[in-house]
Amino acid sequence: MGRSRRVHGHRPLADGRRPRRGRRLAGRHSHALPTRGRRVSSGNAIDLPNALADWVTSETGEPLLAAAPHRAGASRSAWRIETGSENAPRSLFLLQDRNRGGGSARDAAVLRALGPTEVPVPEVVAIDADHGALLLTRLAGESSFPDVEDPAHREPIARHLMSLTTRLHALDPKSLSIPHLALPATAEDCARDTLAQTRGALAGLGENADPFFAFALDWLENHVPDRVERFSLVHSDMGPGNFLHEQDRITGIVDWEVAHFGDPMEDLAAIAIRDMATPVGDLAQRFAEYEAAGGQRIDLRRIHFYRALVLVRNSVMIGLGLAHPTPTMDVREMTLYQTLLMRAATLVLCDNLGIERPASPDETDPGVPEQSLEGRATEHALRLLRLARDRRSLMGALYSRLPQPLEPS
Structure with a gap:
C-alpha cells in the first residue's frame, strides 16, 4: 500500500495513491451550474x-x-x-x-x-x-475546481470553502425557516435520523442489497457520537463538485437536498471524503482555517464517524438509483462511483475499528482478457473490475478479523 497521509491522526480515505487532478468523479450530486450566458447548445x-x-x-x-x-x-x-x-x-x-x-x-x-x-x-x-x-x-462561475492546477488559484478557493463552511455553521438554526427540518433533540439524533433514512433506503433494495451495508449500518448505529457543541445547518455533501467558483472565489454552493440540522463535523467529514478524489490541499491546514474563522473545535473522532456514515449513505442511495435507472442515467458511471465509495467506506471502517488497512491487490491483472473489451469501454470496464476485486479483498480482510467472521458476497 502507498504511503498514508496523516492529518492530526487523520488517515486518508483511500490508499496513499491520489487520483490525478482534473479527473471528475460523478456523484449523486455531481451536477453544477455552468457560467451565466453560455450558449447551451x-x-x-x-x-x-x-x-x-x-x-x-x-x-x-x-x-x-x-x-x-x-x-x-x-x-x-x-x-x-x-x-x-x-x-x-x-x-x-x-x-x-x-x-x-x-x-x-x-x-x-x-x-x-x-x-x-x-x-x-x-x-x-x-x-x-x-x-x-x-x-x-444560473450563477456566475464554473464547477471546474478539479481542473485548477495552479496552487496560487487552488489555495484561495479552498480557503474560501472553509470560510463559507464556517459561516454556514454559525447561522442560528432558529432563524432559518425550513419546514421539513427540525432540530435534533439530542447529540445522538444528529446521526440517527440519517441512519434511519439509510436503513429505509437499504430495505428498498431487498435481496439485491450488498451485505456490507447491513454490517456497516450495524456498526454505525452502535457508535453514534454522544456530544456536539452546537447544532448547525449542515450541507452533508460539502466540497468540490458542489460549489461554483470564479477566479479565486466561490460564487455559489449547490445541491442542498440532503441538508439538515446536525453536527458541523459532518460537513468536515464530507470535505475529507471529496478530498480523496479532488484534493483541497492539506486537510490539517483546512481544518485549522475552519477553526480560526470561528468554526467549532475540530473533533477527529466525530469526523471519522461521519466519514463512514456519509460514504455508506451515499453508496446506498446510489444503489437505490441503480435499481431503478432512468433513460438519462449513466449506469456505468454510477456503478463505478458506487464501487469507489464502498471501497473507501471499507477502509474507513478499518480505521474506526482499529484494524490495519490491508494492502490493495495488484491492479495489473484485472482477471479478464483486455482483448475482450474495446474503445472507451475498456478503460471504464477494467477499472470497475479492478475496483470490485479490490473492494472484495478489503472487505474479506475486514470480516476475517472480527470476532464472528462473515463471508463477503
Whole structure:
C-alpha cells in the first residue's frame, strides 16, 4: 500500500495513491451550474420533455430559447435553460427528481432560507413539488475546481470553502425557516435520523442489497457520537463538485437536498471524503482555517464517524438509483462511483475499528482478457473490475478479523 497521509491522526480515505487532478468523479450530486450566458447548445435546440418546457414557459412568462441536458447524479436529472430573447437571454438551471425522490422540494426550501444570508446560493425561480421540478437562476462561475492546477488559484478557493463552511455553521438554526427540518433533540439524533433514512433506503433494495451495508449500518448505529457543541445547518455533501467558483472565489454552493440540522463535523467529514478524489490541499491546514474563522473545535473522532456514515449513505442511495435507472442515467458511471465509495467506506471502517488497512491487490491483472473489451469501454470496464476485486479483498480482510467472521458476497 502507498504511503498514508496523516492529518492530526487523520488517515486518508483511500490508499496513499491520489487520483490525478482534473479527473471528475460523478456523484449523486455531481451536477453544477455552468457560467451565466453560455450558449447551451448549437442552434439553440430544445432538448426537454414537452411538459417541462411548457412549465418553464408558464413560470417565467418568457419564450424558451434553448434547453440541453446537463450531467447529474443518481437522484435527479438536469438541464441548462435559456429563456427570454436572443438579444437578452436569461440563463437558468432546471432539476427534476427521478422516481419522485422529493429532493428538489427539499433543495428549494433550504435555498430560500439561505437566500438572505452570507452563504451564496442560487435563487429559486419556481418549484413544482408534484412533478419534482426546480428552476433556479444560473450563477456566475464554473464547477471546474478539479481542473485548477495552479496552487496560487487552488489555495484561495479552498480557503474560501472553509470560510463559507464556517459561516454556514454559525447561522442560528432558529432563524432559518425550513419546514421539513427540525432540530435534533439530542447529540445522538444528529446521526440517527440519517441512519434511519439509510436503513429505509437499504430495505428498498431487498435481496439485491450488498451485505456490507447491513454490517456497516450495524456498526454505525452502535457508535453514534454522544456530544456536539452546537447544532448547525449542515450541507452533508460539502466540497468540490458542489460549489461554483470564479477566479479565486466561490460564487455559489449547490445541491442542498440532503441538508439538515446536525453536527458541523459532518460537513468536515464530507470535505475529507471529496478530498480523496479532488484534493483541497492539506486537510490539517483546512481544518485549522475552519477553526480560526470561528468554526467549532475540530473533533477527529466525530469526523471519522461521519466519514463512514456519509460514504455508506451515499453508496446506498446510489444503489437505490441503480435499481431503478432512468433513460438519462449513466449506469456505468454510477456503478463505478458506487464501487469507489464502498471501497473507501471499507477502509474507513478499518480505521474506526482499529484494524490495519490491508494492502490493495495488484491492479495489473484485472482477471479478464483486455482483448475482450474495446474503445472507451475498456478503460471504464477494467477499472470497475479492478475496483470490485479490490473492494472484495478489503472487505474479506475486514470480516476475517472480527470476532464472528462473515463471508463477503
